[in-house]
Amino acid sequence: MTRSERLDATFAALADPTRRAILARLASGEASVTDLARPFAISQPAISKHLKVLERAGLISRGRQAQRRPSRIQAKPLAEASGWLDKYRRFWEGRFQRLDALLDELKGQQKKSMTRKGEPR
Amino acid sequence: MTRSERLDATFAALADPTRRAILARLASGEASVTDLARPFAISQPAISKHLKVLERAGLISRGRQAQRRPSRIQAKPLAEASGWLDKYRRFWEGRFQRLDALLDELKGQQKKSMTRKGEPR
Numbered sequence: 001m002t003r004s005e006r007l008d009a010t011f012a013a014l015a016d017p018t019r020r021a022i023l024a025r026l027a028s029g030e031a032s033v034t035d036l037a038r039p040f041a042i043s044q045p046a047i048s049k050h051l052k053v054l055e056r057a058g059l060i061s062r063g064r065q066a067q068r069r070p071s072r073i074q075a076k077p078l079a080e081a082s083g084w085l086d087k088y089r090r091f092w093e094g095r096f097q098r099l100d101a102l103l104d105e106l107k108g109q110q111k112k113s114m115t116r117k118g119e120p121r
Numbered sequence: 122m123t124r125s126e127r128l129d130a131t132f133a134a135l136a137d138p139t140r141r142a143i144l145a146r147l148a149s150g151e152a153s154v155t156d157l158a159r160p161f162a163i164s165q166p167a168i169s170k171h172l173k174v175l176e177r178a179g180l181i182s183r184g185r186q187a188q189r190r191p192s193r194i195q196a197k198p199l200a201e202a203s204g205w206l207d208k209y210r211r212f213w214e215g216r217f218q219r220l221d222a223l224l225d226e227l228k229g230q231q232k233k234s235m236t237r238k239g240e241p242r
Contacts, residue, residue: 004138004141007135007136008136008137008138009136010136011132011133011135011136012132012133012136014128014205015129015132016129017125017128017129020125020128023209024208027208027212073209073212075213076213078206078209078212079213081206082203082206084141085199085202085203085206087145087148088144088148088194088203089203091148091196091199092196092197092200092203
């Protein structure tokens with residue numbers, strides 16, 4: 001897979017609330033299909049399908065124990081997706097910087113007006 | 122849209138190389154459909170379809186000028202997606218920290234072995 005194909009697979013895998021919830025659960029440790037199905041109102045076969053999508057995208061790996069095959073988070077594709085988004089960070093941080101500047105300006109004006117009020121007539 | 126629905130729409134919109142390339146182009150300034158179609162081997166109607174997906178996900182906004190309707194990046198959904206990925210940062214940073222520790226250890230061993238070599242027989 002090229003980097004672009006990996007990003008396609010990662011973003012597509014993350015575009016589903018159940019798959020994101022599965023990753024959130026795996027963030028606290030590896031889990032079997034039975035463990036993963038428990039908190040969801042979803043059948044084990046449906047969970048297995050989601051796990052296949054996550055596995056193909058490289059977001060999880062699965063153990064070899066025939067019965068349990070525990071799933072485990074693989075962070076590399078998440079790091080790549082995050083790296084891609086980082087290129088746009090200046091767009092949202094820029095906005096906050098402008099907000100900060102505006103707040104400083106407003107505070108300055110407030111100080112001035114307070115000083116004026118405190119001045120003897 | 123709930124936060125979860127916004128993440129679904131954002132990640133689905135980002136799971137396509139042309140849409141990611143369009144965002145990369147818009148990062149250097151707003152552009153019309155004609156501007157956007159030029160570098161791609163894709164028709165303007167195809168570009169328009171991609172723009173609709175990006176617009177529905179809130180990743181771009183479009184101007185009102187009837188002819189040009191220039192597209193512009195909207196960073197908020199990218200910031201939300203990045204925020205979601207940040208919860209997993211410790212998984213990839215943890216790995217680098219372990220690598221750093223390993224490198225330090227290897228450097229330490231190298232120093233020791235160099236000192237030994239430099240010792241008089």
